[in-house]
Amino acid sequence: MATLKDVAKLANVDVSTVSRALNNTSYVHPDTKARIMAAVKELSYRPNVLAQGLRSGKRHTIALVVPKIGLTIYEDLAESIDEEARSHGYAILICHTGNDPVVEKECLNRLRNGFVDGIIIAPTGKNTRLLKDIQAGGMPVLQIIRKQESSISSVIGNYEEGAYSSTRYLYEKGCRSIGLVNGDLARMPYAARYRGYSRAIRELGLEDISVSEKNRKTSSFEYGYDCTDQMLDLHPQIDGILTAVDIQGMAALRVLKDRGQKVPEDVKVISLTGYSIGEKLETRLSSCELPSQEMGRKSVQMIIDQIEAPSGQKPTVQHLEFSASFVERETT
């Protein structure tokens, strides 16, 4: 790899002149510049980003730390974040933790060493202290989807509202026994979903039928299958099912098929965190959809604002909440 030095030697000038010529940062004689450009081309010189980063302290890279890449809303988010970041001249480094706090910790510890300029994370919730430390150390951090700590900016959805209105919607459609397949209540969005659900249930005078297990991978098909199956064993009269995420909704559709119950005639199903897959299923899944494009874009803008803020100025902590919009498809 050619360096500035090589170019300088070939063009017969000092490295500083080459640097100035390339960055248009000071006067350089046209002839000199031409010679330099020729040398650059001949050696196919490209500046070393490491050295640039070392000087400037900037890496132009943002980390995205998520529990899972595929079959979740993070799929859509990752794509829009990647796109938006690229348009601002930043690259995205994706890490997935599998919801394992140990992996998350390891990951964060690598990232804080100047690996990236900022971190966008859907935190497991077990490393909140570390996250605060990292932010205190001057590294911009942004929580996405899961808001675990209010001293760190966040971009999330209004899960409570979505769960509430979906429950009421099922009621209006005639459902009188509505179950919720949820995840670990200690984790933010699941708790919010439950709040919304139970508020509606109370108002409607229905029975609270919700399942959630701890210590299991919530965003898995198997989890969704088991929860739904178990719920239907206990409450065979159920005619409406809400699931926290799409993969659970897919699992619910399978369970119902396996049990010979028709969707939406016998049982209606809504996923509370829909993403692009819902539209593509054999029985298209009705869901509450967050504007993942916009959320991704906004997240990138927020973190870049923090990154590029003048160093003295402490950026204000900001919490953005997007409402989901209900998309009616074939399961309701």
Place this chain on the structure above:
Amino acid sequence: MATLKDVAKLANVDVSTVSRALNNTSYVHPDTKARIMAAVKELSYRPNVLAQGLRSGKRHTIALVVPKIGLTIYEDLAESIDEEARSHGYAILICHTGNDPVVEKECLNRLRNGFVDGIIIAPTGKNTRLLKDIQAGGMPVLQIIRKQESSISSVIGNYEEGAYSSTRYLYEKGCRSIGLVNGDLARMPYAARYRGYSRAIRELGLEDISVSEKNRKTSSFEYGYDCTDQMLDLHPQIDGILTAVDIQGMAALRVLKDRGQKVPEDVKVISLTGYSIGEKLETRLSSCELPSQEMGRKSVQMIIDQIEAPSGQKPTVQHLEFSASFVERETT
């Protein structure tokens, strides 16, 4: 952020001693070491990876350049690559190009500037020259899924074999009119799939019914839907459908449902590049599955071998081909 210098000052030694103490690279008196460690802890010092990288020329980061993250086999691959890389102390930087050669070019040009130690890419095929240049410039490159250039190492599947045996399998199951929903034949894996399919078709004395459009996003639901729909309009007698990828298979299932045709009774469906989603669909999709875990792992090992090879030694170009195994589910 504390630096080596700060630690050195606090521990009252030279930076070089601190460096040696931390890296166990030479004799350091136990007392001195203890003092240094205390200082490290007090300042919560963490080495700056940029500076380390600049010295050593290593970034411990590998780029993964894929056309799409979600709803494709890249989803599974990305996860296994990420995992394997992390276990070797490398981070993965994911870029998605949306199959756009311009985006891909832009992306590669950023990456080659010392951004990463190596590149794993599923190339669009339009930047082969650039890719060769990058490799010639000393940056390890590995093609995955799509082998566009034989002078660059690759890890791919045996698509031809999979298509061939799947076609024959459908025949054995009683299908006598078998269609193939494929992608742009100019692109490697699609061409291979077609070869396998048409060989079997010829041997069986059946009619060659395959659709593929250029200039469209092949790995999209809409593409799959349109192709299948159009195919069935022209050949209503079709009783077996092969699709290149899962998302097309999902689309085919929708088309068949919309047309009131039963799967697998009226029409059987096989996806030629199955991944984890097939198992989770309402009608579980039979498919040829590549060992994506193993392919991911192997890819990382291969690229790290190249990265860490002694600089003088030119690593040999290696081509790995994995065979898919047929997984029978509900669509056959």
Place this chain on the structure above:
DNA sequence: ATGTGCACTGCAAAAGATTGCATAGTTCAA
């Protein structure tokens, strides 16, 4: 003719970590 300012260029320091070479002290064998 002399000062002022502009155009152009080079020197050297800086960013943070690693490492070859030098030095100095200690131990032990010849």
Place this chain on the structure above:
DNA sequence: TTGAACTATGCAATCTTTTGCAGTGCACAT
């Protein structure tokens, strides 16, 4: 007692790029 051999540490160069400072011409106005 001389000199290996080893332990322990510091100095200074190195990786590549950027940038403050200084300096050299040259033109133009006074």
